[in-house]
Amino acid sequence: MIHGHCDDRFSAVRAAFEENFRQRGELGAAVTVLAGGETVVDLWGGWADDARSRPWERETLVNVWSTTKGPTALCAHLLADRGLLDLDAPVAAYWPEFAEAGKAAILVRHLLSHRAGLAGLREPHTLAELYDWELTCARLAATEPWWEPGTQSGYHTITYGFLVGEVVRRITGLLPGEFLHQEVTGPLGIDFTIGLPEKDAGRAAELVHPPTTPTSEQAALFAQLTPLALASLLNPGPGVTEANTPAWRAAQIPAANGHGTARAVAALYGIFARQGRSGEHRVLSPEATERIREGQGSCRDLVLGVGFGHDTELGLGLWLSGPNGSYGPNPRAFGHDGYGGSCGLADPEADISMGYVMNRMGPNIADDPRKMALVEAVYSAL
Template sequence: MSGTVAGSCDPKFAALREEFERNFAERGEVGASVCLSVDGETLVDLWGGVADPETGEAWEENTTSIVFSCTKAAVALCAHILIDRGELELHRPVADYWPGFAQKGKEATTVQMMLNHQSAVPALREPVKPGGFLDWDYMIERMEQEEAWFEPGVTAGYHMINFGWTVGELVHRVSGKKLGQFFCDEVADPLGADFWIGIPEDFDHPIAPIQMYQPTGSETPIPFTINLMTQPDSLQSLSFLNTGGWGPNDADGHRAEIGGGGGISNARGQVAMYTPLANGGSHNGVTLVGADRLAAMERCSVATGVDATLLSRTRFASGFMKSMDNRAYPGGDQTSAIIGDRAFGHVGAGGSIGFADPECNLAFSYTMNQMGLGIMLNERCQSLIDRAYEILGYRSNVSGAWVR
């Protein structure tokens, strides 16, 4: 597969560019982008490979792809903007904003619990109707009617796609705007970020089709995958497969507001969103949140020994992922994402990521069209993150996060 890499790279980050090129030469990369800024200045903006293997179309400067759960960070940011304005209160009951949600064991759910993946609706037991993910009102009714899988707030269970409707409906009800429109008006447009939760009719960027991971047979089975494949009524299987037929390459899905995993962007688009968050909450005259809210956004708000959905150790910061180190466990290479201790962001299925690290004023993102092994990061992305931190003078990630 062609590994032609284009774009710009500050000489200081030459080792990161070399690592990006290695992904194409040695690690099965098909098409991808990587971007980072430090102190608000974009120092790496690279892309390369093939966007569509069927046509041979190259991955160009403005090529995008679905970024799966990286979208959750955009949804969480919308909620934090409203919290910062005093329009949404973190510790109030969800029922104060969304009365219909407070039933069937979910009555005690707070806004904080919803951001923490603790609102107890990580999956839907009954089948989603064909095309259900494209119907916002239908999915909101399903969230309301679903019986809690566990007592809200007692544990966390990753809301794989449902996070987009739980937190997204809070954004909708409080702001009066649809989720995608609020994100566009308050984040993407002011920052000039190529990032959409539901693409518009006049969308003119190429979208690289996602290439699914093909198992080799040598993978270490992890509990999540075992349950997914062997127990059709399990939380793992239902959260991943009960989608009403939604697929990442469906044009209708690209137009829908699927905040849990349907965002369209690239590395540059995500870095544009994270750059203010890496620099005190503001950049180029655009303020997303104030200093106190930003400080809260980076703080770990829930950590699990075993996440009820992912069946691995997880750490979240009110809707954002923190560094997750499961390397000591069997299959830990499939359930880890090692970033800075103060960093917060989100991975996407197959190995994409976007995050901000306020400690070193770093905003970083990597996106791709060839999915990799695991439910967190794989070697292609983690190696790029590692080079970035090493170049910035960080010493080690043995502790579970990159430290100076």
């Protein structure tokens, strides 16, 4: 059963959400759409666990994987907007050790746009080591880039959060999750955290493996992955099992372990859509929010290019919708997908944002069919 509310104008979104359960293998999920700053869709349904013993409730939250990268980018843009961070300065100006191994010229904007050449560590890095912030950042500081920084994008699957996050920490003294809570989610009452406080563990949905084994086409794509792509995606390669553990939830992985409701994701991406405002509260200047979607050059991503099959373009922290329409028909809309299907979307021209979260993982790298059905339904109502 589907719960919540949906304005009549957006009835197509409710229909698509229901269809996700009937036809697209949805287990438990929620979707929220803000239009003009008002909540026009806020729906949830299904089950919070594989055993179907816990219904998905209004306040159920879940790990949203790389949809976390949007809020992490927001931390950097807050500092830039306050004059504390220069996006065109060398990273080493804030993190001196980072200049090792030929990285002295890498700019902060290269970190935000996945162009730093540090998509993965070259030496084996375990999950236990990933949970050690100081060790992971020290290894990144000592790592040689995989390609000439600034020339192409290569998706920094896990390293993104440590790279951007350590710059935030060097400036503020706070880990990005702490800074986000202090400056944004705490004051605004947004139900989103990087990592998961133990007090909220009872509200967390269980992530569940995809309902089917990989197709032969997906297996063939995996076989084509380069050493760079393997390092980015699999060193280490946390999956569903690990993400349900207390150790993963307790860590700060600012590229991949944000936990929140669809309502929270829509609110955070709504800051981007509303030119820096959340209700009556100004978070960023209009100039800062426009900068986030400043295209850094279209190219075939060095990590995800095989899976995408087309060129993509990153702004300074989020993906542009572009000609492929990942975030709707406006090519300048932008957002971020999370592993398995979740999504945050911002479209300043349409004045809409969307948050979609779920616990049944899909097999797609991005543009999960459930997410795309919802995006299409949103725009059909405009």
